[in-house]
Amino acid sequence: MTTMSDVAREAGVSVMTVSNVVNGRPRVGAETRLRVLDVIAGLGYEVNLNARRLRAGRTDTVALIVPCFDHVYFGDLAARVARALEATGRHLVVEQGGATREGELAAVSLARLKMYDGVLLSVVGLDSADVDRLRTATPIVLLGERELPERFDHVSMGNVEGARLATAHMLATGSRSVVILGGAREWSPQESGMSQMRTAGWRAAHADAGREPDPRLVIEMAAPDSAEAHRAIGALVDSRVPFDGVFAVTDAVAIGVLAGLAAAGLRVPEDVQVIGFDNLNLSEFLVPALSTVDPGHLAMVDGALRLLDRRIAAGDEPVVPEHVVGPVRLVLRGSTRR
Amino acid sequence: MTTMSDVAREAGVSVMTVSNVVNGRPRVGAETRLRVLDVIAGLGYEVNLNARRLRAGRTDTVALIVPCFDHVYFGDLAARVARALEATGRHLVVEQGGATREGELAAVSLARLKMYDGVLLSVVGLDSADVDRLRTATPIVLLGERELPERFDHVSMGNVEGARLATAHMLATGSRSVVILGGAREWSPQESGMSQMRTAGWRAAHADAGREPDPRLVIEMAAPDSAEAHRAIGALVDSRVPFDGVFAVTDAVAIGVLAGLAAAGLRVPEDVQVIGFDNLNLSEFLVPALSTVDPGHLAMVDGALRLLDRRIAAGDEPVVPEHVVGPVRLVLRGSTRR
DNA sequence: GTGAAAGCGCTAACAC
């Protein structure tokens, strides 16, 4: 492995001059620079980023910590963040917390956090107290649909509003019994997650319409994925509880719903309307095309990076925490009626 | 930031003893260890991974470099790799090459590679010569459907065989004109990518059946994604070229095909059979459920990590490169006939 | 413009 002093020796200059050339610092003579550059190319030298990090304390790297790699939603998110970061000359690495407490604790250990200039953290396994215990100098912006300590910057979707819009549309277009699949029967202050908030929106839409929803229409799910949704909607059909609309808490859930309804011989949207939440890239290409709530990802990513940069720029100065909520928008496609 | 010498001073021992405790090395007295552990907890000390990396040259981190975060396929892959790595006490970070030459060159710069114990590299933007220029001590295993320099370990799917199986099934179940969507009209040695190989399998199946395929059935695509596929299949229907089977080069493409056929009023599988390639988690929940080629991901991930560990264990010793091909399997669901 | 000295936080090697 060739080092900076190899280059220095070969070029007949000091290590410092090589460092100045490598980092594009101004005060280097033109021909010295050229000679150094030549030697660098000849030797195939590249800086040791670890050494630079140790010394300079700057990494030019931002981490995104997601619960799991294999949810389409987080892939979309990561791609968006990467694109936005590229413009600023930094780069993104994605790590997985595994949606478990242990996994996320490991991912947010001071040691790991110190490897990055900033961290976008999407928590699922940790509770608010765990997060509150996080005392680190690394700028962190929280992402996600949880109630979390106020002292952090936080970016989340317009959960309640989005769920309200979706449910209201189905009620307005003739659905009499709108199921919320992946909802939460009970409100608990600790467990104030995505399910709770979206269920609140579903309730709000009913209240707006002067209706009292049948409690049996709130279907809880162990995991909000397609497989579970497929099973759950099948069970619901078998149970003979009447329904003619489904608000699926995520598009992944909606995918399972569409499959389950088709298997049960129910037509979408004639017999049952379906709306999801996330507006995944592929949702437009489902059959029928999925109506969904667009959570304003672009604005969320922009917001998250703005908050992060603000903290990075502030250094050790205190920063007043901010909470950004994405601008939701209902996207109507073939799975709903006009 | 508290350092090891802070802990040492506070505990009244030398830095080396703290290091020994932190790394669980044996020769430390029981009560000394306890005292050090106490101080560590009290001060909230955590090792500086950068310093450790610089000194020890080991990172306990493996990188997966993918072309893009927002392809479902790579999310599935990353999750599988993460799971397999966890068992060995290392962790995974995922980086994006952006599917461009510049992006991938940056991602595989010596500097970046040196940050990891090993790298799983999925190339798309680089050509074989670019990859061949890669001279690094970091163990690398290549992933993906390209012809690449022999001196690297390489894991790929059974492209030709998978495409052959898929096409043969449709020919055997009554399809007379099987389109390959996302195929390649011409064979070029440099561009020996996934499209070419899968087209070769499609041709092979025709040859096996004693048929000469209509060249108009090879549809090329700018990008193998759902949106492009949706457009392409619509254009094909409009063109009046008769077809009654579609082999989509990926499941993402097949999703667009199913949507496009539905929009054109064609029934799947009665009018047109469809088979994809990848067996994504969600493919089972499309309507109709997508028949596809399962590329044996599990075996591929196991193979990739075995090859990587082999190189890591070998250190500077030369290693004979290996090429692992995933065991393909046809998964028949609702989008094909019996 | 260029260079010498110091040290970021840690661990390998060896002495005791």
Next chain:
DNA sequence: GTGTTAGCGCTTTCAC
């Protein structure tokens, strides 16, 4: 069992 010495490859500071 524990401490001492040296140095990983780089950048910061300051002298010339």
